[in-house]
Amino acid sequence: xxxRSFIERSALLMAGLFSLPAIRNQAHTIRKKAGIxxxxxxxxxxxxxxxxxxxxxxxxxxxxxxxxxxxxxRAIRRKVSAAWxxxxxxxxxxxxxxxxxxGIPVLAEAPYNEGISAFDTLQKTASSVTVxxxxxxxxxxxxxxxxxxxxxxxxxxxxxxxxxxxxxxPENDPLLPFSPNLPEAPLLVILNLMQWLLSQPLLAIRISRxxxxxxxxxxxxxxxxxxxxxxxxxxATTPDFYxxxxxxxxxxxxxxxxxxxxxxxxxEIIDASGRWQNLSKEDPNKASLSVRMCFxxxxxxxxxxxxxxxxxxxMLPDSLLxxxxxxxxxxxxxxxxxxxxxxxxxxx
Amino acid sequence: xxxxxxxxxxxxxxxxxxxxxxxxxxxxxxxxxxxxSLLYCSSAFGRPAYQEYVLSTISGREKQGTVRFSRxxxxxxxxxxxxxxxxxxxYLEGLVRFAAELRDSIGRDKDGAxxxxxxxxxxxxSVLVLQGYATCMARTGAITGDTGWFDEAVNQFGIYRKxxxxxxxxxxxxxxxxxxxxxxLSPGYWNQAQAWCLRGISEVLDCFPPSYPGYEKMVSMLHxxxxxxxxxxxxxxxWHQLTNAPDSYPETGGTALLAFYLLKGVKKKWLPEQPFTDxxxxxxxxxxxxxxxxxxxxxxxxxxxxxxxxxxxxxxxAFSGDTQGAAYFLMACSAPFLPS
Numbered sequence: 001x002x003x004r005s006f007i008e009r010s011a012l013l014m015a016g017l018f019s020l021p022a023i024r025n026q027a028h029t030i031r032k033k034a035g036i037x038x039x040x041x042x043x044x045x046x047x048x049x050x051x052x053x054x055x056x057x058x059x060x061x062x063x064x065x066x067x068x069x070x071x072x073x074r075a076i077r078r079k080v081s082a083a084w085x086x087x088x089x090x091x092x093x094x095x096x097x098x099x100x101x102x103g104i105p106v107l108a109e110a111p112y113n114e115g116i117s118a119f120d121t122l123q124k125t126a127s128s129v130t131v132x133x134x135x136x137x138x139x140x141x142x143x144x145x146x147x148x149x150x151x152x153x154x155x156x157x158x159x160x161x162x163x164x165x166x167x168x169x170p171e172n173d174p175l176l177p178f179s180p181n182l183p184e185a186p187l188l189v190i191l192n193l194m195q196w197l198l199s200q201p202l203l204a205i206r207i208s209r210x211x212x213x214x215x216x217x218x219x220x221x222x223x224x225x226x227x228x229x230x231x232x233x234x235x236a237t238t239p240d241f242y243x244x245x246x247x248x249x250x251x252x253x254x255x256x257x258x259x260x261x262x263x264x265x266x267x268e269i270i271d272a273s274g275r276w277q278n279l280s281k282e283d284p285n286k287a288s289l290s291v292r293m294c295f296x297x298x299x300x301x302x303x304x305x306x307x308x309x310x311x312x313x314x315m316l317p318d319s320l321l322x323x324x325x326x327x328x329x330x331x332x333x334x335x336x337x338x339x340x341x342x343x344x345x346x347x348x
Numbered sequence: 349x350x351x352x353x354x355x356x357x358x359x360x361x362x363x364x365x366x367x368x369x370x371x372x373x374x375x376x377x378x379x380x381x382x383x384x385s386l387l388y389c390s391s392a393f394g395r396p397a398y399q400e401y402v403l404s405t406i407s408g409r410e411k412q413g414t415v416r417f418s419r420x421x422x423x424x425x426x427x428x429x430x431x432x433x434x435x436x437x438x439y440l441e442g443l444v445r446f447a448a449e450l451r452d453s454i455g456r457d458k459d460g461a462x463x464x465x466x467x468x469x470x471x472x473x474s475v476l477v478l479q480g481y482a483t484c485m486a487r488t489g490a491i492t493g494d495t496g497w498f499d500e501a502v503n504q505f506g507i508y509r510k511x512x513x514x515x516x517x518x519x520x521x522x523x524x525x526x527x528x529x530x531x532x533l534s535p536g537y538w539n540q541a542q543a544w545c546l547r548g549i550s551e552v553l554d555c556f557p558p559s560y561p562g563y564e565k566m567v568s569m570l571h572x573x574x575x576x577x578x579x580x581x582x583x584x585x586x587w588h589q590l591t592n593a594p595d596s597y598p599e600t601g602g603t604a605l606l607a608f609y610l611l612k613g614v615k616k617k618w619l620p621e622q623p624f625t626d627x628x629x630x631x632x633x634x635x636x637x638x639x640x641x642x643x644x645x646x647x648x649x650x651x652x653x654x655x656x657x658x659x660x661x662x663x664x665x666a667f668s669g670d671t672q673g674a675a676y677f678l679m680a681c682s683a684p685f686l687p688s
Contacts, residue, residue, distance in 0.1 A: 306638075311647065
């Protein structure tokens with residue numbers, strides 16, 4: 001079908017729908033059933049009760065977005081616009097696949113999986129359906145993060161020579177080893193953010209164990225050396241036994257200056273002036289704002305028929321990294337995350 | 349048609365505004381492809397500002413003493429595109445000498461196929477090398493009127509076709525010899541490799557007069573390559589990271605480049621209007637859905653030389669915001685409105 005015949009057919013169809021009362025009524029019923037007529041974008045939430053209330057509060061200022069509790073897929077198919085999945089990282093992927101297959105758009109928190117084959121399964125489903133599958137990368141909507149991306153893009157600190165990441169890794173309680181959270185998740189979130197900020201993948205990593213006074217897992221008390229295309233990345237993890245405050249920072253070192261990005265909307269730059277300048281803008285609502293913007297972006301993407309900011313392909317670097325971390329912990333050597341062409345090597 | 353043009357024009361502007369903030373002075377494949385795509389957009393949307401941006405970048409490079417033609421980056425030929433856009437012959441200075449040096453000094457493998465410039469073993473061939481080399485030869489032929497250059501381009505396509513094209517699927521392997529075994533074929537069919545292949549054939553054909561004996565051979569090669577891609581296009585209009593694997597992720601870069609060259613083929617009457625126009629317009633519409641609010645384009649595969657495993661291609665990450673992705677996107681948006 002060429003463009004002209006498509007336009008002609010569409011015009012004919014629209015003229016028919018709005019001129020004949022019987023058909024118009026039928027169209028009205030279909031639209032009502034499909035929930036299109038409602039201006040509200042309704043998310044069916046699959047999450048804990050506490051998180052549901054918290055999120056409902058966060059989304060209050062978003063006009064046109066409403067959060068309801070999830071009910072079985074058959075029942076919600078025509079009453080909600082999308083599903084939002086947070087509960088248990090091990091179950092997320094299963095839920096995403098089922099809902100997508102049922103034709104429901106899904107926004108989910110990262111479904112971490114042990115193996116790269118699990119990513120393939122997720123991608124296979126996402127590629128076979130027409131509804132969007134979104135991954136909630138809240139950091140990408142933080143004012144400091146997208147300002148940092150702009151600064152890096154415009155070459156404000158020149159060519160990057162190295163990156164240093166510091167992160168407080170939550171340490172599992174040895175008495176309660178079955179944590180509902182993936183221990184590596186905070187690290188994966190920050191490294192995914194770093195790759196997004198630089199628009200390029202981490203190519204290799206090597207984990208070195210660091211001795212601490214209190215026994216801690218290798219991942220939370222080590223130095224991880226990473227490599228991107230033209231520069232090294234040094235990741236220092238510190239065990240966080242008590243606070244679980246998720247503190248982190250990324251320092252980008254360039255030939256003309258440095259940019260520091262961190263938790264609580266921290267953004268600082270040191271350029272030719274030689275002084276650190278704080279570019280953070282005080283905003284007590286910044287964290288909630290980023291969550292809200294993530295939901296709004298997804299709702300708009302569904303309405304406009306485009307892809308959301310976070311997609312299933314964004315899970316690929318996380319799966320590769322998780323796999324690489326485990327391999328490196330076992331081998332004690334550097335592990336490639338991305339296959340390199342013959343003859344190209346990376347030193348760690 | 350006007351509304352479509354307006355939408356695409358706005359998308360182009362957003363991507364241009366974002367990508368132009370980067371430093372495009374270094375002579376890299378990504379930067380040169382971005383500048384080339386701006387020349388197409390300038391012509392398609394009637395916006396001289398894009399061409400002025402390219403000219404100012406080139407003038408900045410000249411002040412820095414950057415050589416116009418380089419063996420390190422012959423995968424695009426920006427000066428030739430500038431000559432087409434501006435009509436100024438100064439951009440062609442040195443092309444013939446460069447092409448002659450390239451033809452005489454580039455390594456060739458046992459079959460006579462040109463190899464990657466830094467390959468001492470003389471066995472690493474890739475679709476990217478082929479399209480860059482053959483285009484350079486054909487363009488030199490168009491300038492000098494010497495059909496010997498055309499013969500060299502057609503001959504290389506003939507050799508590469510025998511080695512890299514799969515007779516069953518009609519798809520092209522990315523390369524050969526990128527392993528210990530000099531005859532090792534890169535497995536799978538990387539989407540961007542198909543797109544670069546189509547680009548090479550089209551750009552070579554663009555230089556040939558219809559009276560040249562190799563013209564029909566190249567038209568037929570373009571037709572068979574384009575036709576073999578259609579069964580692998582997804583319902584949504586996208587081609588996937590591994591062209592013949594619909595379960596791999598939808599890949600924006602290759603899809604955009606394929607759309608551009610399919611439409612170019614139709615406009616130049618090398619390809620029949622149908623089914624190629626529909627496929628290409630479907631691809632342009634699909635690619636548009638991967639444009640982010642900040643002007644970055646997502647799902648563009650990380651660019652690579654030929655790999656040794658299919659998994660390697662399948663698991664190449666795709667981050668939004670790189671210059672090459674923007675270039676592919678701009679080319680796709682300009683394609684429907686380029687003068688034929």
